[in-house]
Amino acid sequence: MTRTPVNVTVxxxxxxxxxxxxxxxxxxxxLGADVPVKLRLLEIPQGVKAAEGTAMELDDxxxxxxxxxxxxxxxxxxxxxANVALLVGxxxxxxxxxxxxxxxxxxxxFKPQGKAINDHxxxxxxxxxxxxxxxxxxxxxxxxxxxxxxxxxxxxxRLDHNRALTQLAQKTxxxxxxxxxxTIWGNHSATQYPDIFQASVAGKPAIxxxxxxxxxxxxxxxxxxxxxxxxxxxxxxxxxxxxxxNAAIDHVxxxxxxxxxxxxxxxxxxxxxxxxxxxxxxSSFPVTTKDGxxxxxxxxxxxxxxxxxxxxxxxxxxxxxDAVRELGLI
Ligand SMILES: NC(=O)c1ccc[n+]([C@@H]2O[C@H](COP(=O)([O-])OP(=O)(O)OC[C@H]3O[C@@H](n4cnc5c(N)ncnc54)[C@H](O)[C@@H]3O)[C@@H](O)[C@H]2O)c1
Ligand SMILES: O=C(O)C[C@H](O)C(=O)O
Numbered sequence: 001m002t003r004t005p006v007n008v009t010v011x012x013x014x015x016x017x018x019x020x021x022x023x024x025x026x027x028x029x030x031l032g033a034d035v036p037v038k039l040r041l042l043e044i045p046q047g048v049k050a051a052e053g054t055a056m057e058l059d060d061x062x063x064x065x066x067x068x069x070x071x072x073x074x075x076x077x078x079x080x081x082a083n084v085a086l087l088v089g090x091x092x093x094x095x096x097x098x099x100x101x102x103x104x105x106x107x108x109x110f111k112p113q114g115k116a117i118n119d120h121x122x123x124x125x126x127x128x129x130x131x132x133x134x135x136x137x138x139x140x141x142x143x144x145x146x147x148x149x150x151x152x153x154x155x156x157x158r159l160d161h162n163r164a165l166t167q168l169a170q171k172t173x174x175x176x177x178x179x180x181x182x183t184i185w186g187n188h189s190a191t192q193y194p195d196i197f198q199a200s201v202a203g204k205p206a207i208x209x210x211x212x213x214x215x216x217x218x219x220x221x222x223x224x225x226x227x228x229x230x231x232x233x234x235x236x237x238x239x240x241x242x243x244x245x246n247a248a249i250d251h252v253x254x255x256x257x258x259x260x261x262x263x264x265x266x267x268x269x270x271x272x273x274x275x276x277x278x279x280x281x282x283s284s285f286p287v288t289t290k291d292g293x294x295x296x297x298x299x300x301x302x303x304x305x306x307x308x309x310x311x312x313x314x315x316x317x318x319x320x321x322d323a324v325r326e327l328g329l330i
Pocket of ligand 2: 132159228229230232239240
């Protein structure tokens with residue numbers, strides 16, 4: 001049976017993450033090796049020519065699963081019939097810009113995009129926001145889409161999750177696939193909390209696997225993961241791109257195809273009030289996924305060390321929410 005192609009809209013398609021992302025979507029890594037896709041690339045007018053160049057290269061790959069590429073500079077057209085939307089394009093922070101300025105600038109992008117998703121996307125739309133500040137941009141888009149179930153709007157903390165896996169694997173000498181049940185809580189920012197207290201390394205509690213070294217945990221592991229974005233910018237002179245694209249692929253693939261038995265992942269999702277995170281904030285949680293739906297892992301024992309750090313990141317999310325509310329963006 002021939003499958004109907006899945007429409008995947010990617011915003012910021014001509015940017016550096018877009019360039020690392022599109023070829024992997026087209027080759028089947030996002031949805032599966034048997035799922036045909038049609039790409040809908042959304043750019044600002046100045047980005048359209050570069051997106052056309054990328055589309056030429058996509059054509060030149062002759063990907064069997066790629067059934068079409070269309071390029072738009074109008075969100076209403078870009079999200080028409082979209083089943084999956086990857087919101088990558090965002091206004092980067094420039095010199096002298098305060099967080100409030102950044103939130104206002106991005107509100108001008110994510111509010112109209114949320115409305116366009118509301119009015120034009122397919123009924124089964126799933127949205128991943130990558131553009132920073134990802135959690136609050138997702139909140140803005142979601143607030144502008146009242147007819148779409150709120151849980152379809154998610155923000156990317158999978159890059160942080162993957163970063164934490166590797167840091168813990170390198171510390172313990174294990175392989176990343178030996179590590180289970182690691183969690184990123186809160187905001188995709190330097191306040192995020194990578195939590196290893198529930199995690200295991202090759203079947204052993206992670207805290208034992210690091211020899212109970214809470215100093216390493218507090219002074220090395222947590223800051224290394226939380227500030228990795230800045231470290232990449234410092235080293236590369238540009239923000240992470242291939243690893244961010246890889247995490248976006250992982251996020252959607254896991255959402256659609258499910259988490260492994262006995263494991264979970266981290267996703268920024270609208271809070272239902274679990275773990276004391278105010279309802280509606282888009283915060284990172286431990287989640288399991290099955291049949292295209294996710295659920296927050298319940299009943300975890302949160303110790304004092306973790307509680308203080310989760311609360312600090314959630315406080316920042318609440319401040320960002322209040323700032324965009326004041327700006328009339330939600
Ligand atoms: N959540 C994460 O883990 C994570 C990781 C890395 C980067 N990011 C963020 O992802 C975003 C993109 O990063 P990048 O390196 O690809 O940036 P980039 O500057 O290379 O590309 C951004 C692209 O978005 C386009 N764009 C801007 N406004 C748009 C709009 N309204 N509609 C459509 N396209 C628009 C620009 O023309 C540009 O081509 C940034 O905000 C970055 O901070 C997030
Ligand atoms: O940290 C940044 O500004 C870029 C990105 O969000 C990252 O985590 O690499």
